[in-house]
Amino acid sequence: MSLLIGVLIGIVLIQLLNLYKKKADAKKKVEGSSSNERKPIEPYRWTPDGNAADAPSDFQLSGNAGVLNEEERTAVEAAEADEWPDKEARPAEEPAAAPAQAESLPEGERIDFNRASEVLGSVGEIRSMAEAGMILQRISGQAPLPYSTIDFGRRRYPQCISIIIEETDALRLVYMLQPLLTNELLAFVGTNQWLGEEKHAGAELVVGRGETQFDIVRLAQTDAANYDSSTEDIITGLKSIDARYGISIKAASSDSVGFALLNQPNDLHTFCEELYAFCPDLVDQGVGSLEALEQHIANTGYIELWWD
Structure with missing residues (x-):
């Protein structure tokens, strides 16, 4: 009989503990969803106003940001x-109407x-x-x-x-x-x-x-189509370099991205091999060799990736 009472008491205690745990979890959930909590900012794809003149038709709209x-x-x-x-x-x-085409500076004028x-x-x-x-x-x-x-x-x-x-x-x-x-x-x-x-x-x-410098690549819609790399693939690679050495993006076009390297890698040769894997044309149709790339980065700290 005493054994049976002990079992019943144990069951009751377990149920009470489970009930307490559920209430504690519910409280944490409510506190976590509080408007005062700072939520991480999700990166967004920069897109034009779909009603704007000359807006490319293949962009996906993301509001009026x-x-x-x-x-x-x-x-x-x-x-x-x-x-x-x-x-x-x-x-x-x-207001004057915007010109249909840019007026370039005269030849030789800087x-x-x-x-x-x-x-x-x-x-x-x-x-x-x-x-x-x-x-x-x-x-x-x-x-x-x-x-x-x-x-x-x-x-x-x-x-x-x-x-x-x-x-x-x-x-x-x-x-x-x-x-x-x-x-x-x-x-x-x-x-x-x-x-x-x-x-x-x-x-x-x-x-x-x-929101960040990586939106420059989105604004330019840079990709590496011949290497099956999208705009977001390129941004992923750039973020990896930025996390380790720091970069400041200065240029971006349809097939290229230029950035200043803020900290020189200790192993510059290995870093250049990584860049070559990421962007083969940087060497094959650019500086010509990994050694030349090392020298260029050591001298200038500026890198222009280019995918033909």
Whole structure:
């Protein structure tokens, strides 16, 4: 009899313990879903407004993130050359229509970097696409286009702005612009090969929006089609390099990504072998050998991956 009572008491205790555990788990679940808890930010694919003119039809929409508002678009298109906005860019009373094609700088004319330094030194920070457009016009003399291009210049991407300048100048200007950008603004060197109807003698300097620097690759829609690597595959590889050495993406086009390497690997030869596996054309159609690649990285700290 005492044994039976003991068993019954044990069963009751087990049930009580299970009930307590369920209540504790339920409490944790409620606390975990509290609005005060900071949830991890999910990366998003940058996409244009599906209603925008010239929007490529094969993009998948993800809301209105990053789309220019009317004030910004008006200010960019107006591109007031003589009136610099103090804090917020102001729309012109009669906005001019955006040109159908970029006006490249005359042959041989380059960016005046003394003027660029003076303009950027007076800015402090750049907080909107409209402000970025005004700055680019003051530096280059060009009214920014209300788009960048993808697919080797064949298609327009209507939620960025761009100017066309000499490629090395564009890269130098990106280095100067990036530290000043706020509010998820991104700057990079874009298309430099013009295989569509638009023909230019330089490269795009692009300003767009994204949560991280890897959205630059999404803005450019970079892929390695001949190696069956998608935009996201390339980003995965870049994130791996960034986690170990740190990178700062400066350029991205239809088939290439350029970045500054922030920390030199201790074993540079092994790192170059990794880069070769990731992007064979970097060596095979680029520098010619792993030794040459090592020397280039050691000297410059800059890497341009290219998939033919």
